Amino acid sequence: MDFFNFLKNNTVYLDGGMGTLLQKEGLLAGEHPEMWNITHPDVIRKTHMDYYNAGSNVVSTNTFGANILKFSEEELDEIVKAAIENANAARRGVKGENKFVALDIGPTGKLLKPLGDLDFEDAVAVFAETVKFGVKYGVDLIIIETMNDSYETKAALLAVKENSTLPVIVTNAYGADGKLMTGASPAAMVAMLEGMGADAIGANCSLGPKQLMGVAEELLRVASVPVVMKPNAGLPSVCDGKTVYDVDAEEFSVDIETLIDMGVRVVGGCCGTTPEYIKAVTEKTKKKSPKDIIDKEITFISSYTHAVTFGKAPVLIGERINPTGKKRLKQALIENDLDYILGEGVNQEEKGVHVLDVNVGLPDIDEPKMLCRVIDELQAVTDLPLQIDTSNTVAMERAMRRYNGKAMINSVNGKAESMESVFPLVAKYGGVVVALTLDERGIPDSAEERFLIAKRILREAEKYGIKKKDIIFDTLAMTISADINAARATLGALKLIREKLGCHTSLGVSNVSFGLPLRDAVNSTFFAMALENGLSAAIMNPHSQEMMRTYYSYNALSGNDENCASYIEAAETFGSIVNAASLTNEKKCTAEYSSELEKAIVKGFKEKAGEITSLMLSSRVALDIVNENIIPALNIVGKGFEEKRIYLPQLLMSAESAKSAFEVIKKHMAEKGSGAADKGRIVIATVKGDIHDIGKNIVKLLLENYGFSVIDMGKDVSPEDIVEKTVELKAPIVGLSALMTTTVPAMEDTIKLLRKEAPWCKIIVGGAVLTEEYAIRIGADKYASDAMEAVRYAEEICVQK
Amino acid sequence: MIANVAVKNYPQAPIDISEAIRYAGGGKSEEILLLANSCAEEINGKLRGSVCYVLLDVEIKEDVCDFGVFRVTSENLAKNLCGAEKVILFGATVGVEIDRLIAKYSKSSQTRAVMLAGLGAERIEALCDSFCADMEKELNVKLKPRFSPGYGDLDISMQREIFRVLDCPKRIGLCLTESMLMTPSKSVTAFVGII
Numbered sequence: 001m002d003f004f005n006f007l008k009n010n011t012v013y014l015d016g017g018m019g020t021l022l023q024k025e026g027l028l029a030g031e032h033p034e035m036w037n038i039t040h041p042d043v044i045r046k047t048h049m050d051y052y053n054a055g056s057n058v059v060s061t062n063t064f065g066a067n068i069l070k071f072s073e074e075e076l077d078e079i080v081k082a083a084i085e086n087a088n089a090a091r092r093g094v095k096g097e098n099k100f101v102a103l104d105i106g107p108t109g110k111l112l113k114p115l116g117d118l119d120f121e122d123a124v125a126v127f128a129e130t131v132k133f134g135v136k137y138g139v140d141l142i143i144i145e146t147m148n149d150s151y152e153t154k155a156a157l158l159a160v161k162e163n164s165t166l167p168v169i170v171t172n173a174y175g176a177d178g179k180l181m182t183g184a185s186p187a188a189m190v191a192m193l194e195g196m197g198a199d200a201i202g203a204n205c206s207l208g209p210k211q212l213m214g215v216a217e218e219l220l221r222v223a224s225v226p227v228v229m230k231p232n233a234g235l236p237s238v239c240d241g242k243t244v245y246d247v248d249a250e251e252f253s254v255d256i257e258t259l260i261d262m263g264v265r266v267v268g269g270c271c272g273t274t275p276e277y278i279k280a281v282t283e284k285t286k287k288k289s290p291k292d293i294i295d296k297e298i299t300f301i302s303s304y305t306h307a308v309t310f311g312k313a314p315v316l317i318g319e320r321i322n323p324t325g326k327k328r329l330k331q332a333l334i335e336n337d338l339d340y341i342l343g344e345g346v347n348q349e350e351k352g353v354h355v356l357d358v359n360v361g362l363p364d365i366d367e368p369k370m371l372c373r374v375i376d377e378l379q380a381v382t383d384l385p386l387q388i389d390t391s392n393t394v395a396m397e398r399a400m401r402r403y404n405g406k407a408m409i410n411s412v413n414g415k416a417e418s419m420e421s422v423f424p425l426v427a428k429y430g431g432v433v434v435a436l437t438l439d440e441r442g443i444p445d446s447a448e449e450r451f452l453i454a455k456r457i458l459r460e461a462e463k464y465g466i467k468k469k470d471i472i473f474d475t476l477a478m479t480i481s482a483d484i485n486a487a488r489a490t491l492g493a494l495k496l497i498r499e500k501l502g503c504h505t506s507l508g509v510s511n512v513s514f515g516l517p518l519r520d521a522v523n524s525t526f527f528a529m530a531l532e533n534g535l536s537a538a539i540m541n542p543h544s545q546e547m548m549r550t551y552y553s554y555n556a557l558s559g560n561d562e563n564c565a566s567y568i569e570a571a572e573t574f575g576s577i578v579n580a581a582s583l584t585n586e587k588k589c590t591a592e593y594s595s596e597l598e599k600a601i602v603k604g605f606k607e608k609a610g611e612i613t614s615l616m617l618s619s620r621v622a623l624d625i626v627n628e629n630i631i632p633a634l635n636i637v638g639k640g641f642e643e644k645r646i647y648l649p650q651l652l653m654s655a656e657s658a659k660s661a662f663e664v665i666k667k668h669m670a671e672k673g674s675g676a677a678d679k680g681r682i683v684i685a686t687v688k689g690d691i692h693d694i695g696k697n698i699v700k701l702l703l704e705n706y707g708f709s710v711i712d713m714g715k716d717v718s719p720e721d722i723v724e725k726t727v728e729l730k731a732p733i734v735g736l737s738a739l740m741t742t743t744v745p746a747m748e749d750t751i752k753l754l755r756k757e758a759p760w761c762k763i764i765v766g767g768a769v770l771t772e773e774y775a776i777r778i779g780a781d782k783y784a785s786d787a788m789e790a791v792r793y794a795e796e797i798c799v800q801k
Numbered sequence: 802m803i804a805n806v807a808v809k810n811y812p813q814a815p816i817d818i819s820e821a822i823r824y825a826g827g828g829k830s831e832e833i834l835l836l837a838n839s840c841a842e843e844i845n846g847k848l849r850g851s852v853c854y855v856l857l858d859v860e861i862k863e864d865v866c867d868f869g870v871f872r873v874t875s876e877n878l879a880k881n882l883c884g885a886e887k888v889i890l891f892g893a894t895v896g897v898e899i900d901r902l903i904a905k906y907s908k909s910s911q912t913r914a915v916m917l918a919g920l921g922a923e924r925i926e927a928l929c930d931s932f933c934a935d936m937e938k939e940l941n942v943k944l945k946p947r948f949s950p951g952y953g954d955l956d957i958s959m960q961r962e963i964f965r966v967l968d969c970p971k972r973i974g975l976c977l978t979e980s981m982l983m984t985p986s987k988s989v990t991a992f993v994g995i996i
Contacts, residue, residue, distance in 0.1 A: 029806055109971065343909055649827075697914065
């Protein structure tokens with residue numbers, strides 16, 4: 001019987017620990033256990049045989065750390081070959097049926113970007129090498145195990161899927177808090193891994209069976225594939241210099257029996273377990289009949305920390321990262337001003353949305369590149385699941401591939417061409433896809449016709465193996481200013497789909513009021529009507545108080561808000577209207593400050609600074625506000641910092657308040673179509689190999705405050721990229737940051753290349769390990785010990801010009 | 802034979818706010834205190850403290866320390882460990898969550914990012930203190946001050962050897978980049994002499 005079929009109808013017994021046994025045989029700390037496949041094949045074979053004899057159906061090859069980061073390609077080839085041969089030899093030496101060999105894949109030992117330095121695609125390539133050797137030498141299945149990061153797990157599973165057709169089991173290492181080290185919950189892992197086609201999903205290592213009961217329960221609650229549990233022999237402690245575990249074989253087998261009764265279908269042991277443990281487990285449980293695997297019919301998406309489920313309370317999808325009708329965002333996209341875009345993401349999260357829509361489609365923009373960049377960077381600042389919103393399927397695929405979780409995809413529609421290009425992507429990468437009820441003939445006027453398109457879309461999706469639960473229908477909200485029956489058709493189709501197909505639905509609510517005054521009133525009423533007709537999710541503007549009020553009221557009214565607690569909490573923020581008079585009343589401020597805005601900036605009242613500026617713009621010219629209020633305030637603080645009267649956190653609070661004032665002015669000018677004047681362009685970056693960017697970010701903030709246009713290239717930037725950008729912009733100043741002695745050479749290389757390719761530019765350097773003398777030695781023009789010093793120098797240079 | 806590498810996990814110790822502010826650059830105003838407290842509240846319960854460690858014998862001859870598993874030439878380390886026959890070699894981390902928060906606020910509030918970085922520094926130092934106090938009690942010994950790669954003349958490239966012996970990625974999820982930076986960033990590796 002092949003493994004697929006065996007898994008379908010049986011409880012599968014995996015093996016137990018390997019590392020602990022090898023240590024007993026003399027494996028030293030710091031020695032690679034994988035080498036023992038070659039140096040001690042007899043020990044490895046005996047261990048495998050002992051597990052088979054104890055009742056294991058599957059033994060995992062001794063290849064946990066076998067990857068091209070640790071070994072050369074030739075070594076890796078040899079190791080995987082020997083490891084598989086050792087397992088096969090063991091299998092030949094034992095009696096009995098249904099004995100399988102699994103290629104074992106553990107983590108790379110590197111943290112992926114943005115937390116670490118390994119790129120996602122590089123991780124996929126690392127795993128792919130090991131998988132290819134596994135396939136070459138022949139195994140029955142692949143086990144990806146002990147992964148403590150969801151992104152790395154995705155890379156490994158993708159490598160398996162792209163290089164083999166073998167069954168694949170994926171298990172993660174959950175901590176005592178029931179989450180992976182990088183934060184993913186069991187439901188988030190199930191959402192992502194099921195979507196990508198894992199055949200069984202579960203947990204291994206880190207804890208004993210008792211501590212993993214909660215994780216097992218959660219996995220069983222949401223998973224529609226067999227659940228795997230491979231715990232440690234309890235918790236470790238050190239005794240006479242040796243690690244001992246607190247659960248013996250008998251107790252372990254009792255716990256595993258409990259897990260099997262709960263519905264776990266694949267069991268084994270990890271650290272501290274031995275053939276004795278597996279024997280106890282198989283003897284105790286082999287007569288039990290396995291529980292059936294039931295499709296849970298849960299519609300969920302996930303981020304790298306949590307899953308968002310459709311069907312209970314309405315899901316709010318923030319619409320603000322979409323350039324349609326938003327001049328400031330368009331400008332940000334054209335200028336590559338990622339911080340503005342990311343700020344939009346963080347702000348919407350603060351308003352309480354559950355998902356962020358991400359659309360960066362503009363003519364003249366490299367959409368695949370921009371979308372991937374925004375998706376990458378958004379995931380560094382928010383843990384909300386994302387909705388990849390694009391009609392460009394190249395951009396869609398790249399973003400789905402890099403997304404760390406199970407994404408929402410916007411969108412597919414009833415056109416054959418659309419389904420042919422989008423469905424294969426959903427089948428490969430997983431995702432919940434929004435399907436628009438339109439086809440080659442356009443958007444039907446009637447609800448019934450839209451419903452028929454929905455049915456056709458479902459049938460087509462099934463051909464790709466995409467289940468009903470992974471499709472959410474959008475019955476298309478159109479403006480009632482063009483057709484007074486538009487909303488009724490949309491709501492009618494919504495109701496039909498929800499009730500007759502049992503599918504979830506989503507709407508871009510704001511479209512309904514296009515062309516009307518006071519749009520929020522129409523939108524929020526329509527939102528309430530749609531919810532009552534079965535709407536599961538809405539793409540909406542969370543900054544609209546009316547929409548948020550409707551959302552909280554609806555939840556309370558529909559019985560989804562216990563004790564109206566969320567409503568009451570949210571109500572505190574409703575209706576806070578800024579008192580215009582109190583903000584601009586110049587008399588109110590003390591003699592210390594020349595204006596309320598100056599006071600707000602010096603004191604570091606960020607929100608107030610923005611609010612005051614926006615009121616001031618109604619009566620004064622933008623440039624005057626900058627020169628007469630903002631700059632004097634900055635000078636007060638800057639001078640205080642230089643004279644050591646105020647400290648860094650205070651300086652930053654003021655700088656941010658000034659930034660918030662500037663942001664209001666920038667928006668005002670973008671709307672009027674005039675660009676802001678700037679003192680000069682400055683390219684700044686943290687050099688290659690360095691991933692610290694706090695210092696660089698502080699310098700950037702201050703430079704922007706003083707009117708420079710800063711092009712922030714981020715961290716870990718190669719000399720070539722920095723030079724290319726400097727030449728492209730003919731930037732007069734470049735700022736470089738390095739924090740470690742190990743990354744200063746990269747700074748020196750960058751300076752050398754800049755001198756050659758951009759001889760005009762002045763170079764400022766900074767960072768913890770640098771000194772004036774060191775800076776001069778590596779060829780910099782200026783060492784700035786703090787941000788203000790960088791600002792003063794930049795002003796000096798630009799005045800000279 | 803070398804003793805096994807072991808792992809200890811620690812719940813969050815109380816936060817020393819003034820210490821965190823000091824790491825963040827200082828300041829005594831009411832606003833700074835408010836900010837620091839609100840950041841402390843935000844990280845509350847979100848950080849993990851994990852340490853992996855091994856006990857090693859050490860033989861010191863002039864500026865060479867021989868730990869059995871590797872040898873190090875460093876005058877400063879030799880001086881630091883002077884008189885010790887055994888050392889604890891450990892890796893410690895408070896996890897990725899603090900890095901996530903710093904990254905998040907670096908896009909929306911630099912002040913908060915800096916304060917969180919200060920808190921992170923305070924947290925990892927507090928974790929190392931807890932671990933060392935714990936070991937003093939457990940082994941009933943006195944420990945010398947911690948000494949880490951990058952201090953004095955102890956080369957940072959030493960990290961590779963330390964990571965090889967402790968296997969930090971597998972044990973506590975602490976990784977090393979090509980340029981010898983530790984990720985998560987709020988992490989420490991160190992030698993501690995036992996007397």
